Amino acid sequence: MASTEFCCAVDLGATNVRCAVLGRNGEISGFQRLEVSGIENASCITAKIVDMIESAVEETGVDIGAVGISTAGPVDLAHGSVVNSPNMQAGEIFLRDPIAEAFGVPVCMLTDCKAGAYGEYVFGGHGDASTLVYLTMSTGIGSGVISKGEILQGADGNAGEVGHFVVDTKYNMPCGCGGFGHWEAYASGSGMPRFFAEWLRQQGAEFEKPLLTSGQILFAARQGETLCSKFISEVAEINARGMHSLVCAYNPDCVVLDGPLAREYADLLIGDFGGYLRMPEVCVTELDGNAPLLGAGAYAFSSILEGNCRAL
Numbered sequence: 001m002a003s004t005e006f007c008c009a010v011d012l013g014a015t016n017v018r019c020a021v022l023g024r025n026g027e028i029s030g031f032q033r034l035e036v037s038g039i040e041n042a043s044c045i046t047a048k049i050v051d052m053i054e055s056a057v058e059e060t061g062v063d064i065g066a067v068g069i070s071t072a073g074p075v076d077l078a079h080g081s082v083v084n085s086p087n088m089q090a091g092e093i094f095l096r097d098p099i100a101e102a103f104g105v106p107v108c109m110l111t112d113c114k115a116g117a118y119g120e121y122v123f124g125g126h127g128d129a130s131t132l133v134y135l136t137m138s139t140g141i142g143s144g145v146i147s148k149g150e151i152l153q154g155a156d157g158n159a160g161e162v163g164h165f166v167v168d169t170k171y172n173m174p175c176g177c178g179g180f181g182h183w184e185a186y187a188s189g190s191g192m193p194r195f196f197a198e199w200l201r202q203q204g205a206e207f208e209k210p211l212l213t214s215g216q217i218l219f220a221a222r223q224g225e226t227l228c229s230k231f232i233s234e235v236a237e238i239n240a241r242g243m244h245s246l247v248c249a250y251n252p253d254c255v256v257l258d259g260p261l262a263r264e265y266a267d268l269l270i271g272d273f274g275g276y277l278r279m280p281e282v283c284v285t286e287l288d289g290n291a292p293l294l295g296a297g298a299y300a301f302s303s304i305l306e307g308n309c310r311a312l
């Protein structure tokens, strides 16, 4: 009989993979973390995750009943794999079946934003939301949506890719996906410095340190540096366009912001986006970067151990 008290949660990102044993109330133990950036062999990544799960389970000494995986997308849920993720150079990474075989327990997987959304819904104090949108602003921009307790998956498990909403045609910044004018080309951690350089060029402005990171630009804006402040006002306006589209697409009553940029600078980053529909409550996560890990575990409890979710 599989344990229904513990599961293992895995959070695979472009830089790190994190793994922990999770209890029913979100208690984390046996936490493991490993850098995976630069590993180009897909089966090597899978093997390392199997080792980490083994170490986490060994360290805590409990039986796990399931494994829940949060991963950078896109995913192919039919095959249980991550497919050509733009921030990972490993091609197709098969996760579900090899991990299920290694541990003899069921395995479910979600993209990281959906896992984050579910983590906020179950453990973040937003369980009363009718429609919750989790919006992460980090290397990229993405969202996960929970509507009446159900995760919105989309046909392949990739619904909520709001980072590819068109938010501008004036600067027409190129996006990593091959498109132009997409939200994450302006306001993500990776896009903002490139947008800053283009914005400076179009302003005809001289700037002593053109190669700033997004965090440095935001810090300078917070300190009142004139050019950075002006630039961040423009980013806030672009973010407001993205937020407006997001509200029109999903009609949420609650939007939870996450990602290092949003956790620190939400007040500077989002302009006034009121308008067509009722404004949702907008708040910053209180789960300290753990929403996807907690959500992956919560999903494993709910979908596998309790059989509550229809979509696996």
Ligand SMILES: [Zn+2]
Pocket (backbone or CB within 6 Å): 163, 164, 175, 176, 177, 178, 179, 180, 182
């Ligand atoms: Zn794009």
